[in-house]
Amino acid sequence: MTDTVDRVTVAERAARAGGRVAHEHFRTGIAVETKGGTADVVTEADRAAQREVIDVVRETFPEDAIVGEENDELKTVPDAGAVWIVDPIDGTTNYVRNDPVWGTAVAAVVDGDPVAAAVAMPALEDVYVAGDAGAVRNDEPIAVSDVTDPEAALAAPAMWWPMDRREEYGNACAALLERFWDVRRIGSAQAMLAGIAHGSIDGAITNVVSHPWDSVAGVHLIRRAGGTVTDLEGDRWRHDSTGLVASNGDLHDELLDAAAEIA
Numbered sequence: 423m424t425d426t427v428d429r430v431t432v433a434e435r436a437a438r439a440g441g442r443v444a445h446e447h448f449r450t451g452i453a454v455e456t457k458g459g460t461a462d463v464v465t466e467a468d469r470a471a472q473r474e475v476i477d478v479v480r481e482t483f484p485e486d487a488i489v490g491e492e493n494d495e496l497k498t499v500p501d502a503g504a505v506w507i508v509d510p511i512d513g514t515t516n517y518v519r520n521d522p523v524w525g526t527a528v529a530a531v532v533d534g535d536p537v538a539a540a541v542a543m544p545a546l547e548d549v550y551v552a553g554d555a556g557a558v559r560n561d562e563p564i565a566v567s568d569v570t571d572p573e574a575a576l577a578a579p580a581m582w583w584p585m586d587r588r589e590e591y592g593n594a595c596a597a598l599l600e601r602f603w604d605v606r607r608i609g610s611a612q613a614m615l616a617g618i619a620h621g622s623i624d625g626a627i628t629n630v631v632s633h634p635w636d637s638v639a640g641v642h643l644i645r646r647a648g649g650t651v652t653d654l655e656g657d658r659w660r661h662d663s664t665g666l667v668a669s670n671g672d673l674h675d676e677l678l679d680a681a682a683e684i685a
């Protein structure tokens with residue numbers, strides 16, 4: 423039986439490998455497809471990168487379940503057992519518009535609890551890893567910000583609200599702008615959560631149910647970097663929670679207040 427340290431090593435190896443495949447196709451004019459007739463975009467690079475991630479995971483953990491954004495992998499996280507969660511390109515809209523803010527996210531959970539995570543951002547030459555010891559970027563320890571004054575803080579409306587919930591999206595932005603210095607929206611949820619983990623962003627709110635591939639790796643990074651992630655009630659966030667409130671810890675109550683105004 424392999425242990426948590428092996429899962430951290432494999433998460434990093436798989437994210438780097440998937441990210442390498444995606445990066446080979448970056449800024450090459452790859453064909454852009456849409457999912458379900460919406461502006462939700464996908465490319466052959468997403469599918470190829472996911473296959474690469476899964477191949478690397480399977481070398482060491484052939485029996486574990488796999489949740490993945492693309493293809494016909496599982497779409498929800500089983501409650502029991504060891505599971506890998508893969509977003510081959512988080513920020514595909516950025517990717518197809520030649521913006522370097524996108525990443526390959528890999529998380530490992532056991533019985534619903536994250537034990538390892540890695541987010542590779544090859545176009546920025548950054549790799550984030552969270553394991554038992556803490557969180558690192560390019561092997562250097564990272565930590566959440568020490569901003570305590572809301573009026574000096576940067577916060578993000580997180581994830582995505584469908585067209586029939588745009589009023590809530592507006593409410594989230596308004597609630598943040600009333601309290602904080604400014605908002606951030608960078609187009610990749612995992613990159614944004616990694617931003618909270620390394621201190622470039624101080625918090626984030628949403629009232630939607632996040633896709634596990636958009637959230638679990640980044641949530642684990644934030645916790646390992648000293649931050650806090652809860653649901654809208656302030657209870658510990660899980661992959662199936664409704665809503666997500668992430669922060670550097672000090673600003674958490676202020677962010678919970680903002681999140682309560684979304685709906």
Ligand SMILES: O=P(O)(O)OC[C@H]1O[C@](O)(COP(=O)(O)O)[C@@H](O)[C@@H]1O
Binds near residue numbers: 509580582607609636
């Ligand atoms: O909060 P941010 O950084 O602006 O990004 C949010 C966006 O990132 C995403 O995670 C991108 O997802 P995909 O590119 O994997 O579809 C979306 O859920 C959301 O639209």
Ligand SMILES: [Mg+2]
Binds near residue numbers: 636
């Ligand atoms: Mg995604």
